[in-house]
Amino acid sequence: MRVEQIAVFLENKSGRLAEITSILADKSINIRALSVADTADFGILRLIVDKVGEAENVLRDNGFTVGKTNVIAVEVPDRTGGLATVLKSIEKQKLNVEYMYAFVNKTGENAVLIFRFDNMDRAIESLQKDGFTILKSEEVYSL
């Protein structure tokens, strides 16, 4: 139920993102989803890739600080109000979203929402109870 996400520290310097994406491209690692969180002084790049372990090693070898975190991928139909229904369920359970990002899958029928919660177990349980589809990690890596 959990998907491994890679987080990379981004120093506030030009060319960092280009460098990271080229390193991954050279190893034929495919990025499935990404988001950048930034402040005035630094950023955090969050990535979901098809080869997690390999990506982690190659980035670390190139001098980046890398961390691995578990996130949840929820699939909803790509139509108006799709995200709102998930968020309503989360709010009802008083779960805290640390961060989230979203993308639309290839067929264009469904959207995938990536969530990091303060309490992951409780989040999975309550989302499932409310009937949402939580993707397995393999499903996400091969999207």
Added chain:
Amino acid sequence: MSTIYWEEEMETLPRPGLESIQLKRLQKLVARVYERVEPYRKKMDAAGVTPQDITSLADLQKLPFTVKDDLRDNYPFGMFTTSMEDIVRVHASSGTTGKPTVVGYTQNDIGTWAGLMARALACGGATKGDMVHNAYGYGLFTGGLGAHYGAEKLGATVIPVSGGNTKRQITIMQDFGSTVLLSTPSYALNLAETMESMGVAPESLSLRVGIFGAEPWSENMREEVEKKLNLQAVDIYGLSEVIGPGVAMECLNSSKGMHVFEDHFLPEIINPETGEALPPGEKGELVFTTLTKEAFPVIRYRTKDISRLYYETCNCGRTLVRMEKVTGRTDDMLIIRGVNVFPSQVEHVLVGVEGVEPHYQIIVEREGTLDIMTVEVEVSDSIFSDEIKNLEQLTKRITRDIKDILGVTCKVKLVNPRAIQRSEGKAQRVIDKRKI
């Protein structure tokens, strides 16, 4: 303009008379510390020198040096010669690691200090008719209270504004008619810029003299501050280990540095590597022996400040030796907005934060008139987080710890691992981009 003296006799004493006073005071001091302060006695015993061996001023060189580490090793009061009952005040400045350097004063010391500070103010042209705007920080730092007592002793009116709240300071200058400004030179420039932004013309104020010290400043800064504040800028020198401000003071017509108040402080210039005394006029490390302090005298205290001494009589009439404006340090101490900062103190704070790598760099820049210190810290896997708030908490914590321990606000910048250049041997911890 005729010279204004505070204690004309002592300030203009011909050298033989001065040296005889110095020798008498030195002999008394050495006997006293040998008897009362164990660390001094141990050092003198180890060097094989007794108080009876001091028969001329040249014999001073037989005595061992005192360094900042001696004060740290005997923290907080181990170097005091009197019991705490006789100590009426303590001050402290930053030490090279977590612990500050503590100094103490008896009632007589406070009186001596006030007299010396009054002498310094008079040397800078201040009189009892002046309105003294004292913008040195009040507190553990010796600047604020030291200058305050001196100005009162002089009979001037003191405005104890301390540092900060710059706009209000300018209003006070306008309304109270401040004539003498005491501050760090960088704060004086800050005042000038704030005045400009408030649309206050320097000519509309009554400022006449600025007495600036506690940090290094250049002749260019002097010109700038004189122009922008419409006053004559003079330099003052002092350090808490010796007494505080009032060790040496520039007169209004000196072009060769500050008069050292030699009847109280015996200066030497030494080669910082060999410790050997250098002849007059040569550049080296400044060393002081206090001749009149009771609670906390120092013998051959190494200031780590680089200067030189000129013994010719000044055209102001003072016979007191002049020390050149301090041109550098023999150690890595930085002065940030008047606060002494040692890189080792920053390291000490970082080591105390779990997971932080010991690789760091301190970048000092001057933005406008303000010194900005940035501490670059490498983000290791153990402190990294995928959540912004955790990293922000970390930088806030380091900033707060540095502020608590060093008393200076800095920026903390997180950088990639190995972003900080590794050096062979001694790491380059400090990049000082200020052009002083």
